[in-house]
Amino acid sequence: MIDTKEKILLTALRLFARDGYEAVSVSTIAGELGMTKGALYKHYKNKRDIFDSIVERMYRIDAERSAQYDVPADTYDADAEAYKSVAWDSIRSFTTAQFVFWTEDDFARSFRRMLTLEQYRNPEMAELYHSCIVDGPVDYMRSIFGEMTASGVLTDVDPELLALEFYSPMFLLIGASDIKQDRKKHLDMLNRHMEQFISCYGRKEN
Amino acid sequence: MIDTKEKILLTALRLFARDGYEAVSVSTIAGELGMTKGALYKHYKNKRDIFDSIVERMYRIDAERSAQYDVPADTYDADAEAYKSVAWDSIRSFTTAQFVFWTEDDFARSFRRMLTLEQYRNPEMAELYHSCIVDGPVDYMRSIFGEMTASGVLTDVDPELLALEFYSPMFLLIGASDIKQDRKKHLDMLNRHMEQFISCYGRKEN
DNA sequence: TTGACAAGTGAACGTTCGTTTACTATAATG
């Protein structure tokens, strides 16, 4: 089979995401694929090589997604009222897309869980974990809110605090989705949170 | 030494919290204490017994803390304005105490990290993790906010949404404290969040 | 047809795992 290497990577990721890297044996990965562990070494030079390939893959996926979502936001030449609704709309859809990505996309969901399990052993994984789903998103929202405050679309509360208020419910709901798979309810809570946030901090008028 | 059993428990917890249960060997635990692994079996019948003792210990600690913090809140016989400030003050101090507990108390902090690492393997650990630091606190705040809304001290937004808005920043900051040990900043953010929350949702007048 | 190569088997490697056992030193108890 031509995509055996891919199957190994995905199976290993699924197991790493449940049990942690150390707790998953090469035999188990091979067993899940109906082959012997010796065969794995035709595709990866060792167990760590599989792990590294997973991380490398995620870097690639993340780069592609960033490129896709980096609308330069230079389109605020229209009137203020239009800019306002466009800004909130794009925040809404971006946030929802991020939530769906981290909770429903098989690779991203497993990768996030794997990072969760590796964060305390490996400083590099800790850094990656936080830049992906803790500090990273908060910093990103802070920079957006900073611009919006400057444009007068937001009340002038400290953007860092606003970013925390905005993102942390999403962070909690992502974690909650790992156990209760009540997708509808979590998405609903996320949307209600965003509306609440906008009604609290979005400026009604100029 | 009379408290060897205690030292074993604390050392094992510290290692479990960093590497995960499976990745910690009995030899390593013994080695950290300067003894051979055979000696461990004079105190615990096997490795799992150490883990179970840790969980049992946390149950005990949690029960003691609940008993201590369960002020029956039956003291809202004073005038509304006084009740209001008393309610917010106790929420503030309770929240801060919880944050300090989960981020600075050695046992609680390690236990929380251990649960984080075990949550995907063991449904019982998943349940415990969420009841301790995800759904549990949210549900608790929801019931408090429900009462407060009924008393007219809070705007009548859905208490479940309010609980999410209130607790999730604390949840994120607890996680953030695991890497950046910027204790002052996290406590500061938590306090600013609470003031922001109160100014948003606390009724200024009756 | 032949030869090279890719992919998988199964056994073996040395190491480490959790656990048990025989034994020893120390300290408390009759």
Next chain:
DNA sequence: CATTATAGTAAACGAACGTTCACTTGTCAA
């Protein structure tokens, strides 16, 4: 003083670990 319990060591157990290797296929190009 004799004895019994406690807390430790050191060695061994079988099983599982990651990894390697000789060997067998099947496929495809020369």
